[in-house]
Amino acid sequence: MQIIASATLPLFGLILAGYITGWRGWMGADGSRALSAFVFYFSLPLLLFRTLATAPGTENFDYRFVAAYTCAALATFGLMALAGRRTFGLHLGEGALFGMAGCYGNTAIVPLPIALHIFGPAAVLPMAMIIMIDNAVLIPAAIAAQELSRARRGQAPGRVWPATTRAVVSNPVIVATILGIGFAFGEIPLPALVDSFANVAGAAAIPCALFALGITLSGVELTEKLGETGVIVLTKLLLFPALVFGLMSLIPGLDPVWRGAALLAGAGPIGINVYLVAANYRTYLGRASTAMLAATALSLPVLSAISVWLALGT
DSSP: OHHHHHHHHHHHHHHHHHHHHHHHTSSOHHHHHHHHHHIIIIIHHHHHHHHHHTSOOGGGOOHHHHHHHHHHHHHHHHHHHHHHHHHHOOOHHHHHHHHHHTTOBOTTTTHHHHHHHHHGGGGHHHHHHHHHHIIIIIHHHHHHHHHHHHHHHHSOGGGHHHHHHHHHHTOHHHHHHHHHHHHHHTTOOOOHHHHHHHHHHHTTHHHHHHHHHHHHHTTSOTTTTHHHHHHHHHIIIIIHHHHHHHHHHTSTTOOHHHHHHHHHHHTSOBOHHHHHHHHHHTSSHHHHHHHHHHHHHHHHHHHHHHHHHHHHHO
16 A cells, blocks of 8 residues: 555645645646646657657567557547447547546556566566557547547548648657657667657656646536546546456466556556646546546555455465
8 A cells, every 4th residue: 555655645746736836826727738738749759759769679579468458448448439429428539538538547657666566577568568558559549539520620521631640640749659669669779868858858747747737627626527537437447457457367378467567557547648638639628637636546445455466366
């Protein structure tokens, strides 16, 4: 429990600092949007690029593990987006964020330290793979949905797909993702100066985003759309990790450490990039922010129970 609290309490501290800042009027919605824009267009791309570029090369990949986690994530993303449209009347962009929130985790900040505590260094590689999947698959999918939704509202029907394609391929997050994957699979070492710069600039992404999230929450009615929030939290903390664990259990001979790491990652709180996409496109922002706060708080007992179970099995 202590290792989980030490991983999550700093997150709440940054959110609380932002909340107080917004509540006191020291920084308003414009400041929050500017801070989010800095993260989305500059700091986050550098963080993603460095994370992906320094990920393990192709020779270390267990493609069965990658395929199982990717299938679980995409199935959850798609089914949640469809359910959001049918049940809550969400449009394409909102549904994509609804789906992303149900499967995109804060893996590097919360589940990774817990996995290291339980399994030791053996947990690093599977966690790195999951971080790579989240960033290389789910973020581009959510951004593509936002751009398509935006183009549908402002373009003639014949120009929707060309406009969407141009916007997606020129997005700095997508560009950074593609470059990072290219460096990883090409086993191209980062120049020391590039690595240092990306490390420093990318380190600002998570604290700045959490601070901006707190400012946003200061202006949000937390009781709004509790049904949607409840579905997101239930899916992210229980249904998605159950699906991940079930698929991992079907892989013959899979290392139990990898299966346990996948379960912890699946049950982790919602990743901050859900908020960043929502803030950048000004879509589903209040409900995504509320769901993130609730999922982070409720992940403590869920991850504690999973950790005890995994520890007893090692």
